[in-house]
Each structure stands twice: as C-alpha cells, then as structure tokens.
Amino acid sequence: MISSIVLATSMLSVVLAGPVELVTRLTAAANPNAALPGWTFVGCFSDNNPASRTLQEHNIDNPGMTPALCTEFCGNFTTPLNFAGTEFTSQCFCDFNIQGTATRLNDTACSFPCGGDSTLTCGGAGAVSIFQNNNTGVGPVPANKAKVGNWTFDGCFTDAVAPNPRTLLESFTVQGGVTIESCTAQCEANGFNITGLEFGQECWCGHTFSVPAANITAPLTDCSRACEANHAELCGAASRLSVYLLAPPVVSSGTPTAAPTTTAKPTTTAAPTTVVPTTTAAPTTVAPTTTAKPTTTAAPTTTAAPTTTAKPTTTVAPTTTTKAA
Ligand SMILES: *[C@@H]1O[C@H](CO)[C@@H](O)[C@H](O)[C@H]1NC(C)=O
Ligand SMILES: *[C@@H]1O[C@H](CO)[C@@H](O)[C@H](O)[C@H]1NC(C)=O
Ligand SMILES: *[C@@H]1O[C@H](CO)[C@@H](O)[C@H](O)[C@H]1NC(C)=O
Ligand SMILES: *[C@@H]1O[C@H](CO)[C@@H](O)[C@H](O)[C@H]1NC(C)=O
Ligand SMILES: *[C@@H]1O[C@H](CO)[C@@H](O)[C@H](O)[C@H]1NC(C)=O
Numbered sequence: 001m002i003s004s005i006v007l008a009t010s011m012l013s014v015v016l017a018g019p020v021e022l023v024t025r026l027t028a029a030a031n032p033n034a035a036l037p038g039w040t041f042v043g044c045f046s047d048n049n050p051a052s053r054t055l056q057e058h059n060i061d062n063p064g065m066t067p068a069l070c071t072e073f074c075g076n077f078t079t080p081l082n083f084a085g086t087e088f089t090s091q092c093f094c095d096f097n098i099q100g101t102a103t104r105l106n107d108t109a110c111s112f113p114c115g116g117d118s119t120l121t122c123g124g125a126g127a128v129s130i131f132q133n134n135n136t137g138v139g140p141v142p143a144n145k146a147k148v149g150n151w152t153f154d155g156c157f158t159d160a161v162a163p164n165p166r167t168l169l170e171s172f173t174v175q176g177g178v179t180i181e182s183c184t185a186q187c188e189a190n191g192f193n194i195t196g197l198e199f200g201q202e203c204w205c206g207h208t209f210s211v212p213a214a215n216i217t218a219p220l221t222d223c224s225r226a227c228e229a230n231h232a233e234l235c236g237a238a239s240r241l242s243v244y245l246l247a248p249p250v251v252s253s254g255t256p257t258a259a260p261t262t263t264a265k266p267t268t269t270a271a272p273t274t275v276v277p278t279t280t281a282a283p284t285t286v287a288p289t290t291t292a293k294p295t296t297t298a299a300p301t302t303t304a305a306p307t308t309t310a311k312p313t314t315t316v317a318p319t320t321t322t323k324a325a
C-alpha cells in the first residue's frame, strides 16, 4: 500500500518543474503523507477574502493537516470534489471549481509547513496550495452551456451590488434543485425570457434587467460556482448571475443569437434598441483579467455571444449597438 503511494508520487515529481514544487515533491516521494494518488498539484492561489473562499464547498481544520489528509477528505464525499487545497498549516478546503475570486500566485507564496508533516508545505497566509482530483469517478470541472433547449448563454452579471437593486425580480423554487435545465424550464413555463442562476442554488427570472446591462456586466470567470444539483454546471456565484436568454420563437437559420430581426430592416430606425445588445460587451473585454485559472473550461464556449455585434449589412447599426442606454 505505502509502496504504491511512493511510486505514484515519485512519478509526479518528474512532471513538475517549479522550484518549490520540486523540493516538495522530492521530499514527498519518500513521504506517504504526500497528496493521494490521482491528485495533482495545480498551483498556489490567493485566498484573501474569508467571505468568498477560493475553495468554498467544504472545509476542515486539523493540526495534523497534510496533503494526504486534505485530499482524502475532499475525495471522500458521495460526489468527490475536483479540487482540494491546504492553507495556513492546518486548513483544508474543497470545491468543484477554483472560484473566480482567486488569482494564481508564485509557488513561493505557499511555503508554510504542514501541521502534520513539516517536510511538506500547506499553503501560506491568504494562499492555498491546490490539488486537482483526476481519479476515476470524478466529474468534469463545471462549465456553462452555450445552448439549453431554446435558451442561449448570455454572460455573467452582478446582482444587487450596491447601489443597484436586484437584477432580475422573480425568484423561483425548483423541484429537484436548480440546474441550468431546470431553471430555464421554470422561467420558460412562467412566460419569462431571461433566466439567471446564482450562488449555486438560486433561480431568477425576468423580462428585462432592472439595471442597464452595461452597468452590471461581470467577468465570465466571476460566475464560478457549481450548481448544487449538478456539479458539472455553473450557477453564478455570490452576487453573480449566470444569464441565459430565450431565443426568439422563429429562427430557422443556424444562428443561435438572440438578436431580434434587425437584419431584415436595413433602414432600422433607432427603435429596436432592445435590451439584447448588452450581451456583446461582456465576454471579450473581461475575460483576460483573470489569468490564472486553468480550470475554467467554460470561457471558449461562451464566446458565441459576441457575434451579435457583427451585422455588416446594416451600416448604421454598429454604432447604436454599443451604447446600451
Ligand atoms: C474517509 O472515509 C473513510 C471511510 O468512511 C474514513 O475511514 C476516513 O476517516 C475518511 N477520511 C477523512 C479524512 O475524512
Ligand atoms: C517566484 O519567486 C521566486 C523567488 O522570489 C523568483 O525567483 C521567481 O522568478 C518567481 N517566479 C515567478 C513566475 O514569478
Ligand atoms: C485532470 O483532469 C482535467 C480535466 O479533465 C485535465 O484538464 C487535466 O489535464 C488533468 N490533469 C492530469 C494531471 O491528468
Ligand atoms: C422551444 O420552443 C418551442 C416553441 O415555443 C416549444 O414548442 C418547445 O417545446 C421549446 N423547446 C424546449 C426544449 O423547451
Ligand atoms: C423579453 O420580452 C420582453 C417583452 O415582454 C421584450 O421587450 C424583450 O425584448 C425580451 N427580451 C429578450 C432578451 O428577448
């Protein structure tokens, strides 16, 4: 048993390159307290805000903390967590995703000795050493869905962040739990054309944003929390809404965009301002800010949205679209 762990960890040491990691791994190779087999060190990340942890689904504090203990804890749940992180010598955190509030740090920021084995490192002050679980049976890292039924992903928006009120005004309880599918279906059944998923478990619906979209656009990576009822999907975050729009009823072409009919009328008077243009800004601009996360596979899929801007046919249109009133 021990020999197999030693073998697995010594193999990992060959793969990793960073100076601190190397020291850690060389030591770990001879130490059965290294992270369990199937778990791979992905980096040292910031964890500066106790109100919004980098890994926030579960946690334990144990003076005998080691990477082995933490990865065992996070892998022990009915649905094993994708990420485990040690911090401040004795703490352990688990999540399905690395939250968008985190940034990747130099590995040297995670240099505190582990409480249970001082030859290993367990994070730092405001810094968490994160391992990813690649064991069989572990689900995918949660992601957005470009399209669900008649709904199209629109982006990530803030909710009720002062001085703004609630972004969407109708809240629903969903039988069986909130997922992208169940919440969009709930909104559609109740006649709404905007769906917002928040904090892993809230379902919001509306016909319009109560605040101009340009004022509440958030980086895609902000919406980083797994849906509690489907850990493979993203459901916003604290004060963040993953937003989906109901496509117009009759769209025969393959375009999934929500842009309503503008192309048909070349004259296009100012009228069709619509709320939709909002969507455009979000993905492109903000994405680059949060560099670190290798986890967020979501980003690429979402880029579909910006297509709405294009419409080269109508020369006048482009100018109007950008300025969301
Ligand atoms: C994981 O589960 C096993 C079996 O239930 C238990 O013996 C062990 O103490 C658990 N480990 C942790 C770290 O919770
Ligand atoms: C990390 O910190 C070490 C020590 O200060 C430094 O030598 C190294 O260049 C840093 N690495 C990066 C990627 O910044
Ligand atoms: C672990 O799984 C993730 C998601 O499938 C993948 O991106 C990553 O490369 C894997 N890491 C290793 C070390 O296999
Ligand atoms: C999509 O909308 C059409 C027309 O309103 C409706 O008949 C169909 O059931 C909807 N599909 C889904 C998956 O909700
Ligand atoms: C939603 O429906 C309202 C009318 O109830 C309409 O004004 C608005 O443009 C629609 N929004 C979208 C995104 O389709």
Ligand SMILES: *[C@@H]1O[C@H](CO)[C@@H](O)[C@H](O)[C@H]1NC(C)=O
Binding pocket: 164, 211, 212, 215
């Ligand atoms: C939206 O942002 C604009 C520009 O910053 C500002 O003038 C306007 O007051 C904001 N509107 C709301 C409702 O917050």
